[in-house]
Amino acid sequence: MTKAFIIPLLLWANSTYTQTSLNLKPGDTLTYSPRSDKPAWISIQSNEANMVVALFMDGKKVKEQDDSRGIKSVERLYYIPEKGRKYELKIWAKSYIERSKPVKISINESKNVDILKGQFSPDQLVEDLHTFRAIREQVNSGLYVYRSKKQIDSIYQQAETETRNSKTIFDFYKVIARLTGFEGSCHNYTDLPNHASYYLTQKSEYLPVTLKNIDGRLLQDSKGVAMPLGAEILSINGVPAKEMISRLAQYYFSDGFSMPYRETIGFDRGMLDKFYIEFGTHKNYVISYRWNGKVDEVSLPGISLENFKKLQESRHSLSFDKKLMSEKYSLTKEGEGIYRLSLRGFDFAVGQEDPAYKKFSVFLDQMIDTLEKEKIENLIVDLRGNTGGTGAVYEKVFTYLTQRPFRDSHYAYTKFNEVPMGEKLVITPLFLSNGVQDKNGLNAYLKQLYPKAVQGKYYWADDKNPSILPNEKTFKGQLYLLVDQRVASAASHLASLIKSYTNAVVIGKETVGGYYEHNGHLPLVYELPNTGIQTGFSIVHVIQDARNLPDQKKGQGIVPHIEVHQTDQEFLEQTDVYLKKVFEYMKK
Structure with a gap:
């Protein structure tokens, strides 16, 4: 049964309200009534769980937010009260490290918010890199499907050099995002603990147009801006369009070597975060474009993040x-x-x-x-x-659609049926919804599905992969x-x-x-010890029921x-x- 807690607040001299050392039990929901009668930032944080926040006005939910995925993350909500309205926040934990347990959370109301620093020592980042590789080696059945050990060794050697030269969490994230994509699985996942915008400037320094990749050409995708809709973008601040496409593609992942998704999705999904991780924010944007056969150039000032969100949400x-x-x-x-x-x-x-x-x-x-x-x-x-x-x-x-029997796969396997590195395992909503609260519950599940060990691989049980007959009418x-x-x-x-x-x-x-083939069926997520970056993948390698075709x-x-x-x-x-x-x- 969901329980509600009303939080007492302490008033600080700097007009910040905060509550610390609040215990939230698994499955419970915390109810919080904002105290400020003026617009304010409300920040919710826990070092032990990933929090979700929903804002209610007069009992009706107006917004639910889970910007940040990591355990050591912050959720920030800008709250603008209307006179005579009753506001409440409901807060609950979405995921935990290793097992669900009571967690401590803090809530903070303030006029302004600080930019998250994301500074780590080289030793901390190298430790996270070594942990990242250990997770891959011990858990990921897809690590050597498309890459040889020599290739993996080589890219990690280069990654260690780059990591030692990294100064910020963005620098390190770029390194491990590239490693994640190199493996070749669309179910791979590596992301910052906090939404990238939390580390970025609050000033008006965001791109004043939106972009769409159409067959390798970047087209201007916003109506009502100082450039024609559909104009082909040739460069922004001296970075050519093709380079923007290839650099943004590093943050998105595909099975094998497929590139169309990686090269297009960043301009649909990543313009609020990945674009600025890679290219930074700027006070001014010099944009070269082609329209009606003519090349032209325009210089436009940056806009606020909120205004860019509105552009992105209304793009053509x-x-x-x-x-x-x-x-x-x-x-x-x-x-x-x-x-x-x-x-x-x-x-x-x-x-x-x-x-x-x-x-x-x-x-x-x-x-x-x-x-x-x-x-x-x-x-x-x-x-x-x-x-x-x-x-x-x-x-x-x-x-x-078929006149022949078929199966989900020829066969499928994982590298284990007792989960390695359980102390860094994130118990995700998928597990929690199925009653799995720790690695012991997960191990019992794995032993049921993958009982057979043959030469270091645990194969999917035959009764879970039956022959499926066509429908009576096809x-x-x-x-x-x-x-x-x-x-x-x-x-x-x-x-x-x-x-x-x-x-x-x-x-x-x-x-x-x-x-x-692909890696699928069951996703696991782990958290790196210092940065709080989360990384995951589906652990089962599936050989699909597909004929060899020449194309x-x-x-x-x-x-x-x-x-x-x-x-x-x-x-x-x-x-x-x-x-x-x-x-x-x-x-x-």
């Missing part, structure tokens, strides 16, 4: 994406004799007993009845934007599979099956998830038969170039 390209991602799944008629099955995520159900799974099964039955009744000969399976989810959901979809017409660079995990697994065993024409971009090399995502490109005019008009390509193909 976002409207198409919001429309595309508006439903988890749907069936729409796209023309005479053709329907589109859109699948935007498989995270809406946790397994076959979930009511959401059963509802989805009914939807698929109705779909196949519609296709059969109307004698539909063409079906588009649209996976764009689908980053995965529950394996049982993607498997259910494929039973309606679609037997022509398939068109739409994929983009965001398709990952369970969604790329489905895409590999569709490409392997159906007549599908694959249209789009190479996926971030692998065709032949699919080891280390690639699902490679389309027909690659899609977007013109400047199509960007401005937000044309769906994927659907356009389907209809062009059908006319041939």
